[in-house]
Amino acid sequence: MDFAKLTNVMRDLALQAGDKIMEIYGSDDFEVRSKSDESPVTIADEAADAIISAGLRAAFPDIPLVTEEQAASHAQSVSTFLIVDPLDGTKEFIKRRGDFTVNIAYVQDGVPIRGIVYAPAKDRLFYTDAAGVAVEEEGSFAKGAPGPTQPITVSTPDNTALLVVASKSHRDQATDDYINKYATADMKSAGSSLKFCLVATGEADIYPRLGRTMEWDTAAGHAVLKGAGGDVVRFDDHTPLSYGKPGFENPFFIAYAPGVALKQP
Structure with missing residues (x-):
């Protein structure tokens, strides 16, 4: 290429x-x-x-x-x-x-x-x-x-005061319950793949997604975040989120700056 x-x-x-x-x-x-x-x-x-x-x-x-x-x-x-x-x-x-x-x-x-x-x-x-x-x-x-x-580069997170971004249109109780496992300083909502970019620029530390997404929803933001030093992992076992899955449907995932101490589901 x-x-x-x-x-x-x-x-x-x-x-x-x-x-x-x-x-x-x-x-x-x-x-x-x-x-x-x-x-x-x-x-x-x-x-x-x-x-x-x-x-x-x-x-x-x-x-x-x-x-x-x-x-x-x-x-x-x-x-x-x-x-x-x-x-x-x-x-x-x-x-x-x-x-x-x-x-x-x-x-x-x-x-x-x-x-x-x-x-x-x-x-x-x-x-x-x-x-x-x-x-x-x-x-x-x-x-x-x-x-x-x-x-652009991801933040160096403070795990006692994390900046969290979550979906504007798809927020639910399960997402809030997971976010409540962390010590947060600020919570913001954003739509679309902008959430990945907010983590990539250091405007947020973590973006958990507990809802249905497809690979076309996430691939571009994932690439930008990786290029800024961040990563995206599966929600269930924290292994890398891969692409080319049957039907191109994603599991739940977490996008984050590597300094975040991820919590278990």
């Missing part, structure tokens, strides 16, 4: 998709439908998916592509592949809360090693550079011309 090319292609496609999403987001109304699993989908999800999948297939025709909005791609059995969630946080998009992202990742041998997370409504752009280092780009995000970037 040409990682410099991959970084540039993912970045440009994420920005193109973000432009289309914001065009629809700014309209007076947009149709919301339900998929077979009862999750919502909008024309923004589909338009962004068309942009990203066409671009990835043109640039990397020999690499399998898995994308949320193309059900046929979910039947693949692969360990090295590109994976896309064109609009993560559709519920936040529908409610016009801004916490939605464009996610593109490259998984190699079951490990997400490159990724990009773009939050167009919040003007935040996180990705792994050609060397795999996680950065946040600043500026106007011009296509084809990356602006200045700053490497």
Whole structure:
């Protein structure tokens, strides 16, 4: 894999998709439908998916592509592949809360090693550079011309005063019970894959997820967090969260800065 090319292609496609999403987001109304699993989908999800999948297939025709909005791609059995969630946080998009992202990742041998997370409504752009280092780009995000970037790195946590981030739309009692095992100084809520990025930048120390997610929800944020020195493990046994699982469904997991003393379930 040409990682410099991959970084540039993912970045440009994420920005193109973000432009289309914001065009629809700014309209007076947009149709919301339900998929077979009862999750919502909008024309923004589909338009962004068309942009990203066409671009990835043109640039990397020999690499399998898995994308949320193309059900046929979910039947693949692969360990090295590109994976896309064109609009993560559709519920936040529908409610016009801004916490939605464009996610593109490259998984190699079951490990997400490159990724990009773009939050167009919040003007935040996180990705792994050609060397795999996680950065946040600043500026106007011009296509084809990356602006200045700053490497990001996880915190050095204080286990007597942890910073916790949890889901905005999927918070439940089981999550709260687990969080209560820790000594926390602050708790914040965020939508979509932004939670991984908050851990990656040191704005949070730990993000536990006790709920259903799919690999396209997590791969890009996972890659960014790994590039910032963090990690993601299974909730049940704290072994690494792997990718390419049948159906691309995740178990419960914990994303964290390595200094956090993880509690048992």
